[in-house]
Amino acid sequence: MNYHFDFSFLAGSASALLGGLKVTIELAVAANIMGLVLGFFLCLLVMSRWTIVRWPAQLFVEFFRCTPALLQIVWFFYCIPMMVDIFIDPIVMGVLALGLNLTAFNAEAYRAGVQAVPKEHLDASVALGLRPWQRTVYVVLPQALRSAMPVLMTNGIGSLQQSALVAIVAVADLMYVGKSLATEAYRPLETYSVIALIYFALSLPVAKLVNVVARRQDTAVQR
Template sequence: MSYTFDFNAVSIAPLLQGLWVSLELTAAANVIGIGLGFVLALLIMSPYRPVRLPFMLFVEFFRCTPAIVQIVWIFYCVPMIFDVFLDPITMGVLALGLNLMAFNAEAYRAAIQAVPREQLDAGIALGLSPLQRVLYIVFPTAFRASIPVLLTNGIVIFQQSALVAIVAIQDLMYQGKTLATETYRPIETFTVVALIYFAVSFPITQIVGFLERRRQLLVS
C-alpha cells in the first residue's frame, strides 16, 4: 500500500463548527422527544380507540421507516403538500424530534405501565385530579425509570443527525464531506469525524451503563 497518511491536512475548525450544529440539532430534538414523547405515550394508552389509533399509527410510521426517508420526506414533501416553508435547521429539528418522540413514547409507555398502583391510589385518596396525578405521580416516576432508555435514544438521534447532511445542513458530517472533497483526504477526514462522534457518544453510553447497573442493584 503506497498511500501516505497526512492528518495535518484535516482542519479541525470546520469540523468543530459542524459538531456545534449537530449538537444543536440533537439538543432541540431531545427537548421535543422527551417532553412530547410523554404526551404521546399517554395518547396511545387512551382507552378510546378513535383517540389511540392515529397516534399508534404515528409511532409505528416513525419506528418502521428509515430515518433518512423521514428526513427527505419532511424536507421536500411538507413544503409542497402543506405550503409550509421553514429554514433548514428548523426542518432538521422537526424531522429528528418527531423520530425521537416516537421512540421515547414507547419507553414512556412501558414505564407508565410499571407505575405502582398504590401510588395512584394514594393520589386519589389525597384528592388529586387526573391531571395532577399525571403531573405529580406518573410523570416523575416514569421519567426516572426511562432515563437510561431516553439517554440511549438521545445518543442514537445524535448519530442519526449525520443524515441531515444529505439535505445540505452544515452539520459535522456535511463539513466532513466538504473537507474530504477539498483536501482529497477522505480516509483521514472521515476517521477524524468518526472519532469526534465517538468522543461525544462514548461518555453517554458509560453513564447509561452505570444507571442500568445502579437500577439493577436497587431492584435486587
C-alpha cells in the same frame, strides 16, 4: 498497504469542523428536548382509553418506527415545503424530522415506564384526592421517567448519530462539512476517521452514564 496518512490539511479546517460540530450539537439537543417532552404526551395518548385518541397516536408511533429515518428526513425537507408553499429553515426541518422520530421511540420507552408504576401508588393518589393531571405530573411522570431513563438516554445517543443523515439534504452539520473536506482534499480516510472519532467522543460519555444509571436502578430493585 502503501497509503501514507496525512492529517495536516485538517489543521486549516478546524473552524469549519467546529462550525459543523455546533450545528450537530444544536440538532441533537433540540431534537432530544422535543423527544423527551412530546414523547411523554404521546405516551399518554397511546395509553388513552378512548379509541379515537389512541389509534392516531399508535399510527404515529408505528409510522416513525417502521420507516427509515433517512426517508423521513428527505420527506420533511422536500415534501412539506411543497405542501405549505413556504420556505422553512433547514435547521428547523432537521430538528422537526429528528425530534418527531425520537418522540415515537421515546413514547414507547415512557409507556414501559408508566406500566411499571405500582398500582398501589395510583390507588393512593386517588385516595388522597389528587386530580388526574396531578396524578400524572406528581406520581406517574417521576416514576416513569426514572424507569425509562436508560432507554431515553440510549435513544438520545441514537438521535445524535442519526443527525448525520441531514448531510444528504445539505445541512451544514459535522458530517456534511467532513464530506466536503474529504472531496476537496482527496483525503477521505483521514477526514472520515476524524469525524468518527468526534462522534465517538460525544457519544461515549453518555453511553457510560447510561450504564451507571442502569446499574443503580438494578441495585435499587434488588433492595
